Amino acid sequence: MVQSGNRGIIRRRRVLQVGAGIGALQFASPFIIQARGEQSVKIGMIDPLTGAYAAVARSEVEGAKLALDQVNAKGGILGRKVELLVEDSANDVGIGVQKARKLIEGSGANFIFGDVNSAIALAVAQVTAEKKVLHIVTGGHSDAVTGTDCHWNVFRVCNSTVMDGNAIAGVLMSKFGKKWYFLTPDYAYGHSVQAALVKQLEAAGGKWQGSLTPIGTPDYSALLIKAKAYKPDVIVNVMGGGDQVNSIKQYVQFGLAKQIPMGGTLFEYESVAALPDDARSGWWTYEWYWNQPKTPHVADFVAEVKKRTNQVATARHWFGYVGVHTVALVSNQEKTLEAPKLAKALEGFKLPPEVALTPNPAIYRAGDHQLMSDVFVGQAHPKKAGGDPNDFFEVTDVVPGEKAAGPVAGCVLKYPA
Amino acid sequence: MDTQLILFNGFNGLIVGAFYVLMALGLSLILNLSGVINFAHGGFLAVGGYLAYTLTPYIGFWPSLLVAPTLTAILGVVIERTMVRRLYGRDPLYSLLLTFGLAFIFEDMTRAIWGAQGVPFAPPEYLSQPISLDLFFVTYYRLFMMAVVFIAVLALFMFLRYTRIGVRIRAGTLDLETVSALGVNVRALRTLNFAVGIFLAGLAGVLAGGNLSLEPTMGANVLMPSFVAIIVGGVGSLPGTLVGGLLIGVAAGLTSVWFPSASEAVIYVIMAVVLLVRPRGLMGEEGVMT
Numbered sequence: 001m002v003q004s005g006n007r008g009i010i011r012r013r014r015v016l017q018v019g020a021g022i023g024a025l026q027f028a029s030p031f032i033i034q035a036r037g038e039q040s041v042k043i044g045m046i047d048p049l050t051g052a053y054a055a056v057a058r059s060e061v062e063g064a065k066l067a068l069d070q071v072n073a074k075g076g077i078l079g080r081k082v083e084l085l086v087e088d089s090a091n092d093v094g095i096g097v098q099k100a101r102k103l104i105e106g107s108g109a110n111f112i113f114g115d116v117n118s119a120i121a122l123a124v125a126q127v128t129a130e131k132k133v134l135h136i137v138t139g140g141h142s143d144a145v146t147g148t149d150c151h152w153n154v155f156r157v158c159n160s161t162v163m164d165g166n167a168i169a170g171v172l173m174s175k176f177g178k179k180w181y182f183l184t185p186d187y188a189y190g191h192s193v194q195a196a197l198v199k200q201l202e203a204a205g206g207k208w209q210g211s212l213t214p215i216g217t218p219d220y221s222a223l224l225i226k227a228k229a230y231k232p233d234v235i236v237n238v239m240g241g242g243d244q245v246n247s248i249k250q251y252v253q254f255g256l257a258k259q260i261p262m263g264g265t266l267f268e269y270e271s272v273a274a275l276p277d278d279a280r281s282g283w284w285t286y287e288w289y290w291n292q293p294k295t296p297h298v299a300d301f302v303a304e305v306k307k308r309t310n311q312v313a314t315a316r317h318w319f320g321y322v323g324v325h326t327v328a329l330v331s332n333q334e335k336t337l338e339a340p341k342l343a344k345a346l347e348g349f350k351l352p353p354e355v356a357l358t359p360n361p362a363i364y365r366a367g368d369h370q371l372m373s374d375v376f377v378g379q380a381h382p383k384k385a386g387g388d389p390n391d392f393f394e395v396t397d398v399v400p401g402e403k404a405a406g407p408v409a410g411c412v413l414k415y416p417a
Numbered sequence: 418m419d420t421q422l423i424l425f426n427g428f429n430g431l432i433v434g435a436f437y438v439l440m441a442l443g444l445s446l447i448l449n450l451s452g453v454i455n456f457a458h459g460g461f462l463a464v465g466g467y468l469a470y471t472l473t474p475y476i477g478f479w480p481s482l483l484v485a486p487t488l489t490a491i492l493g494v495v496i497e498r499t500m501v502r503r504l505y506g507r508d509p510l511y512s513l514l515l516t517f518g519l520a521f522i523f524e525d526m527t528r529a530i531w532g533a534q535g536v537p538f539a540p541p542e543y544l545s546q547p548i549s550l551d552l553f554f555v556t557y558y559r560l561f562m563m564a565v566v567f568i569a570v571l572a573l574f575m576f577l578r579y580t581r582i583g584v585r586i587r588a589g590t591l592d593l594e595t596v597s598a599l600g601v602n603v604r605a606l607r608t609l610n611f612a613v614g615i616f617l618a619g620l621a622g623v624l625a626g627g628n629l630s631l632e633p634t635m636g637a638n639v640l641m642p643s644f645v646a647i648i649v650g651g652v653g654s655l656p657g658t659l660v661g662g663l664l665i666g667v668a669a670g671l672t673s674v675w676f677p678s679a680s681e682a683v684i685y686v687i688m689a690v691v692l693l694v695r696p697r698g699l700m701g702e703e704g705v706m707t
Contacts, residue, residue: 051632055533137476186678211677216508216638218629221429221554222673222680229422245535245630253556253628255547274630277541287462311534 007301033143041337043068043324044103046124046140048112051091052241053116054215055270056316059137061086062309064113064319066301069326078331081100086108089120093155096120100127109133110337111404113320116234118142118188125154129235132416134328134339138319139284141190141266143410146370153339155326155346155369157319161189163404164285165196166264170398171283173204177233182210183223183247185239193238193265208232213239220247237264237282243272252279268382269314272392277382279350280392286376288315288358292390297354299364312390318357324373340415341370360400367408372401424555426670432559434666435566436621440643441650442573445658448647449590450610451508453501459636459644460523461615465489465622466631467531470538478541482565483703486619492506493615497608505607520636527633535632562624569620570582570659577655586610590653617624620659642669645688651701660699 045064047057062214068084078084085107089096094117104127105111112128112135115121123138128135129151137145137156141164147155172180180201184190194210201208209230210228211223224247227235235256239247244267251257263283269290272280290313292298301321305313326346331337334345356362362373378395438457447455462564476484496519498571504512509602539545577583585606589596597603621639629635642665650661665684673680692699 054528054633055535058533110705195515211673212550213677214681217681218625218635218638219433219669221433222426223677225422225425225429225554226674226677242535242630242632245632246628249630250628253545253547253558254553255550255556274537274632276537276539278539279515392682408649 003376010253011203011349017200017282020209022159040081040083041111041331042083042102042103042107042109043111043113043140043327044087044107044109045320046087046089046096046099046103046112046120048091048116048120049088049201051084052253053091053349056139056241056268057116057151059270059311059314059316060114060320062305062311063313063317063322064138064324065320066304066308066317067321067324067328067405071324077328078335078337082324082328088189089115089282091117091120093117093120093123095327097123097127104128106133106135111136113138113141113323116176118145118192122149125149125151129153130338134327134342138324139316142188143196144188144192146368147410150368150413153343153416154411155343155364155371157322157371158315159285159287159373159375159403160195160370161265162196162406162409163370164287165193166200166406167377167397167399168186168263168265168283169197169200171377173201173206175234175283176261176263178204178206179231180206180208180210181227181230181235182208183220183227183235183239184210184212185213185215186212189240190238197236197238197265197402199227208236209235212220213243215243217243218246220250221254223247223257224251228256228260232260234262235262237262238266240266240268241271242274244271244340248279250277252276257281268316269312269392270316272380273312279384280380283377283379284393286315286378286393286395286404287373288318289376289395290358290360291315291388291395295357295359299358300354302359306336307399316338321349322355322362326351329355337363343415359398362401365405366403367413368411369413370405371402372405376405377398418687423671423676425552426674427667429491429554430667430670431551431663432480432555432563432666433670434663435563435641435648436624437666438662439566439569439621439624440639441618441658441662442570442655443621445616445647445652446573446586446614446617446657447611448592449655450586451501451505451512451607451652453504453512453516454509455614456513457496457519457523457642458614458618459525459638459640460488460517460520461493461618462622462625462636462639463527463631463633464492464523465619466626466635467527467536467622468537469623469626470536470620470631473538482620482623484621486616489619489622490612490616494612494619497611501603501611502607510637524636525631531633533633535630538626538631541579556571558627562627565620569617574615574655576613582606585657592631643683645684648688648698649691651698653702654698654700657698657700664699 038413080142118140121137135154139158141161143160179403184194265285304315330342346364349364351362358374358375363389374396377397464483469481472481540558547553547556646661650657669680672683
C-alpha cells in the first residue's frame with residue numbers, strides 16, 4: 001500500500017468522529033411489536049438479537065410474541081393492551097444496561113425481560129432493582145441470578161446451572177464412569193456449570209481434568225488431543241451455541257465418538273439442529289422438550305409456534321412464552337402493576353398447565369425466585385427412519401425441579417422498605 | 418507422552434494455520450494493491466459457506482467447491498464496482514468504515530436468508546474420518562483442506578509471477594501511479610485483484626463449513642487471526658502472510674497443551690512482540706506502509 005503525501009494518515013479527529021457515530025447507533029429507536037396508544041402496559045425485552053446467541057435470543061422473542069397475542073386476545077393486563085418493546089443487547093453488558101435504562105426511563109416499561117447472557121442479566125438486574133421494576137430473567141443460566149446476586153424483583157424461568165448439573169451428573173457417572181474431561185467455556189456460565197458438576201463428581205469419588213476455552217474458539221483439535229491423552233470415561237462438553245457445534249462436529253470427524261462418549265448439561269435444540277445428522281449424540285439435559293405426547297396443551301403450543309415461525313418449538317420459545325404469561329397472570333390476579341406487590345404474589349406462584357407445559361407442576365420458589373420446572377434428561381440421536389424429522393432427543397428421565405435444584409443456596413432477598 | 422502431545426499439537430497447528438493462510442492471503446492481496454482493509458472478508462467467507470450448503474444438494478459437494486467461491490467473487494465484484502471503488506485513494510479509514518458496515522450487513526443478510534440458527538453442513542462421508550487411530554486428528558477432510566490450500570497458494574504465486582496480469586498486480590503493489598502511467602487499466606486490475614481475494618474468502622468459507630459451525634457469525638471468529646497473520650508476516654509480503662498464518666496456528670496449538678485459556682491471547686502476544694522487535698513484520702519491507 002504505497003500512498004504519497006498524507007493521504008494514508010488516519011487523523012485522530014476522524015477516529016473520534018467514527019467512534020461517536022458507531023456509539024450513536026446503539027441508541028436507535030426500539031422495534032415496537034404492537035403500538036396501541038397511551039394506556040398500554042409495556043414489557044421491555046432485552047436480548048442479544050445479534051452476535052453468537054442470536055438464534056436462541058430470537059426464539060425467546062418469538063415465544064414472548066406468541067404469549068403476547070394470547071394475552072391481548074383475552075383482554076390484556078388490567079383491561080389494557082400489552083406492548084412488547086424489543087431491544088438488542090448485542091451481547092454486551094454496557095449496551096444491555098443502557099437499553100434497560102432507556103426502556104424504563106424513556107419508554108416507561110412496566111416489566112423488564114432478559115437476557116440470554118448471564119452477565120448482562122446480572123447487570124440489568126441491578127438497574128431493575130434500583131428502579132423497582134419486576135424483572136424476569138428468561139434465559140441466563142448462571143447460579144448467581146437466583147443465588148448470591150438475587151434480588152427481590154428478579155424471577156428466573158430457565159434453570160440454574162446447578163439444576164442442569166445435578167440432573168445429569170448421576171446419569172453420566174452410572175452410564176460411563178467417574179473419570180471426566182471437561183470442555184468448558186471460559187466465562188461465568190462455564191465456570192458455574194463446571195463447578196456444579198465437579199462437586200457431584202468429587203462427592204462420588206471421581207476425578208477429572210479440563211480445559212477452559214476462550215469463547216469463539218473455532219478449532220478444538222488441540223483440546224481434543226489433550227482430552228484423548230487423559231483417557232477419560234466421558235468428555236463433558238458444556239460449551240454453548242456455535243462453540244458447542246464446532247467442538248462436537250470435530251469430535252465426530254476425529255472418530256472420537258466411537259471411542260469416548262460425550263455428555264453434558266445443555267445441548268440446546270438450536271445447536272443440535274445445526275449439526276449434521278451423524279453428529280447428534282451424547283447424553284444431555286433439556287429445560288423443555290417439544291415431544292411430550294402425554295402432557296396436555298403441549299401439542300397446541302408446538303403447532304402455534306410452527307404456524308408462526310415454521311420452526312420447532314424449543315426451550316427458548318417456552319422461556320419467552322412463560323415470561324409473558326407469568327406477568328399477565330400475576331398482574332390480573334393482584335389487580336396492580338406495583339412491583340413489590342407482584343413480587344410477593346409470585347413467591348410460590350404455580351403456573352397453570354396451559355402455561356407450564358411440563359409433566360410436573362412449575363412453581364416460582366419463594367426462597368430465591370427460581371422457577372422449579374422439570375429437567376428433561378436423555379440421549380441425542382440422529383433422525384429415526386420413519387420417525388419425526390425434528391425429533392433428535394429421547395427423554396429417559398424427567399427430574400422434578402425441586403429435586404434438581406436442592407435447597408436455596410446463597411440467596412438473601414431484601415425487599416425495599 | 419508429553420513429547421507426543423507436543424508433536425501432535427505442533428502438527429495440528431500447521432493444519433489450523435493453513436486455513437488462516439487462505440483467509441489472510443485474500444485479505445493481503447486486497448490490502449496490498451488497493452489499500453483497503455477489508456473487514457467484510459469474514460462476511461464473504463460466511464456467504465461462501467452458505468452458498469455451498471445451498472448448492473450441494475443440487476450439484477454435489479465437489480462442484481460447489483468451485484461454484485460457491487465463484488459466486489462469492491461475483492458478489493465481491495459487484496460490491497467493489499458499486500461501493501469500494503469510490504473510496505480508492507482516499508483516507509483508508511473510509512474503506513475501513515465501509516467494509517466494517519458491510520460486515521454487519523452481511524451477517525444480518527445471511528441471518529435473514531438462512532436463519533439465525535446454524536445449518537448442518539457436512540463434507541462427503543469418506544472424508545469425515547481419521548486416517549489412523551493414533552493420528553486421529555488428521556482426518557481425510559483436513560488433509561484435503563491442506564491440499565486445497567497448497568494448490569490455491571501455489572496457483573496464486575504462479576499467477577502473480579508468470580502471468581502478465583499477475584506481474585501488473587505486483588508492480589501495482591509497489592507503485593500504482595507508475596503502472597497507471599504506463600497505460601495499464603488500473604481500475605480493471607483492482608477489480609480483478611479484489612475478485613481473486615474474495616474467491617479465496619469464499620473457498621475458505623466452503624472449507625470451514627465442513628468442520629466448523631456454519632452460522633452467520635462464523636466469519637468474525639476467523640477474521641482477527643487472519644489480520645494477525647498479515648501483520649506478523651509483514652504487510653505487503655505474501656510469503657510473509659504464509660509464514661505468519663502457519664506460525665500463529667502452531668503457536669495457538671502448542672499453547673493449548675499447557676494453557677488452553679491463553680490459546681487465543683498468544684497470537685496477539687506474538688503480534689505485539691513482532692511489532693516491538695521488528696515493526697515491519699517478519700518478511701515485510703521497510704516503509705511499505707504509510
